Amino acid sequence: MPRPDPALLDPARYPFSCDIEPRFSDLDLNHHINNVAIAGMLEDARVRFYRAASEPDEFRGLATMVASISIEYLGETHYPDTLTLHGAVEHLGRSSQQLVQVVTQNGQPVVFARTVIVMVGPEGPAVLPESYRARAAQWALRA
Numbered sequence: 001m002p003r004p005d006p007a008l009l010d011p012a013r014y015p016f017s018c019d020i021e022p023r024f025s026d027l028d029l030n031h032h033i034n035n036v037a038i039a040g041m042l043e044d045a046r047v048r049f050y051r052a053a054s055e056p057d058e059f060r061g062l063a064t065m066v067a068s069i070s071i072e073y074l075g076e077t078h079y080p081d082t083l084t085l086h087g088a089v090e091h092l093g094r095s096s097q098q099l100v101q102v103v104t105q106n107g108q109p110v111v112f113a114r115t116v117i118v119m120v121g122p123e124g125p126a127v128l129p130e131s132y133r134a135r136a137a138q139w140a141l142r143a
Contacts, residue, residue: 003072003074004072004112008100008102008112008141009074009102009109009112010102011084011086011102011104011109012142013088013141013142013143014086014087014088014100014101014102014141014142015087015088015138015139015140015142016048016049016052016053016086016087016088016139017084017085017086017087018045018048018084018085019082019083019084019085020041020044020045020082020083020084020085021080021082021083022037022041022077022079022080022081022082022083023037023079024079024080026079027079031078031079032076032077032078033077033078033079033083035071035073038071038073038077038103038111039069039071041083041085041103042069042071042085042101042103042111042113042115044085045085045087045101046087046099046101046115046117049087049099049139050064053089053132053135053136053139054132055131055132058129058131058132059119059129059132061121061122062119062120062121062126062129063119063120063121064117064118064119064120065117065118065120066115066116066117067096067116067117067118068115068116069113069114069115069116070113070114070115071111071112071113072111072112072113073110073111074109074110074111074112075105075108075109075110076110077103077105077110077111078105081105081106082105083103083104083105083110084103084104084105085101085102085103086101086102086103086104087099087100087101088100088101088139088140088141088142089136089139089140089141090114090140090141092128092133092136093128094127094128095118095119095125095126095127095128096116096117096118096119096125096128097116097117097128097136098114098115098116098117099114099115099117100112100113100114100115100141101113101114101115
């Protein structure tokens with residue numbers, strides 16, 4: 001896969017960020033943070049993103065499901081240095097949204113991810129809540 005557009009690797013474009021400390025158990029045999037551990041950290045950051053971007057009970061009776069995810073590993077990640085995960089809404093659909101994330105370590109982009117998330121209710125795909133849509137612009141990828 002080709003590397004992402006360099007403009008997508010600029011943390012200043014992302015309205016959300018959080019730090020995650022890697023654990024020693026996240027290392028692979030080469031003493032890099034394991035790709036599976038990175039995927040788990042991306043998931044953790046998406047949950048933190050939703051907690052910041054939504055109101056309590058806004059998604060009551062609804063669930064989110066990952067429809068697709070692509071992860072580009074751009075550089076090595078090392079223990080014990082902190083990872084900063086940045087996130088933004090790239091696109092809103094009727095019942096789905098596309099989030100982008102860039103992970104930096106020591107100021108350098110090391111991972112880029114794009115995730116399509118579908119809102120699901122008891123009857124299947126559900127429309128994103130209007131209240132969430134109204135606030136989505138503040139969580140969108142900045143120009």
